[in-house]
Amino acid sequence: MAETSPAAYYTLLCLAVGVIVLLKLTKAIFSSRHGAGARNLPPGPWPLPVIGNMHSLLGALPHHAMRALAQRYGAVVLLRLGHVPTVVVSSPEAAREVLKTHDAVVSNRPLYVTADILSYGGQNIAFAPSGSRHWKEVRRLCATELLSPKRVLSFRPIREEAAAGLVWSVAATAAPPLATVDLGERIKVVMNDILMRCAVGDTCPMRNEYMVGLDEVLELLAGFNLVDLFPGSRMARMLGAGSLRAAREVHDKVHRIVQVIIQDHESKDANDGGSGGRRDDILDVLLRLQRDGGLETVLTTEVVCAVLFDVFAAGSETTATTTIWVMSELVKNPAVMKRAQSEVRRVLQGKTRVAEADIQGQLPYLQMVIKETLRLHPPLPLILPRSCAEPIKIMGYDIPRGTTIFVNAWAIGRDDRAWPDANEFRPGRFEDGTVDFSGSDFRFLPGGGVEGCALV
Incomplete structure (x- = not known):
């Protein structure tokens, strides 16, 4: 009988080792889904070794892919993104259990x-540990000082001036000779200008650099780092080192810019003895509270920078995106546009400039148009993820501790069981006032839960 060559022997050995490793991986995946006391885990696609279900989200926007999975597996779907167990809920009932019950x-x-x-390090509102003293104080600071009704009202002249400027610029472009108007870009510029003036004043150094830096921060936050998907993996940390370095560089750059803006504010205050007749902006309020104290948390420069970022992140892109979607839906639905135009013209007849007081409560149909736009095109299709601190049940399924939970607001807004003709743009569906926007109706997100808004 012919002897087995060394090459063939080592080939067989490698194949045997490979089969053993594959069997162990398969057993581990099977145990994670069906073991641990025969837990009743949510259904979902079968995960592949190492990458889990990441391939299931390729080729489409994540919220679209997750809705397709929900249509196949149900309102509660279990995924494994890398090594991270993840649950996606896509119905009002499941969202209620996540955002209210648990x-x-x-x-x-x-x-x-x-x-x-x-x-x-989680010193802003969105990522601060919920229930901590810092989290409570920063949220109270926003509610009573930064975004109180009185403070928001004080910014009314800024909003009115910016709106008038947008109207006049579009009108000037539309006059002969006609030119193409990129309305979306102009809306973004106006929204960012309003936020900048409310947050750091009418004039401040490095204003444009700050906006560019914030865009870079938001772009980095929108993605995943390999370390997030494979926690504890040395290889993931090595492969993800470049993006971590980029995050630190952007962080340091934005921090330096904010320090320059803070120094400019402090210099102005020193020269004019306070605001000197200037309208207090959000940074003025933060610096005053930093000097005077009285809070249970210390307003360090890092906290001030983090809170300023929250103001911009929550207001700039979301407001501009919603406004652009409103305009898009009006163009696509001429009958809706005609009714909205008729209402606006009736309320503003004879006025050359729009004041907020003139339209307060006077444009109910336009408000319905905005609500319908938010239903179909929520600014954050996937509400910021949550982490499960203890084992819970959602719709009868066991959710293990440490699971990341996403609420697919985009899918809920297009759920035919919750919204008749869900994919049609019909503002009139809100006319009877049966949808509660105070947080108890989970067909319409954001909203809900003890936080009042699921986004922050």
């Missing part, structure tokens, strides 16, 4: 490594 257990955000760097 709100206290799932109120914390998973602090991904990139978010940890860019949020100063």
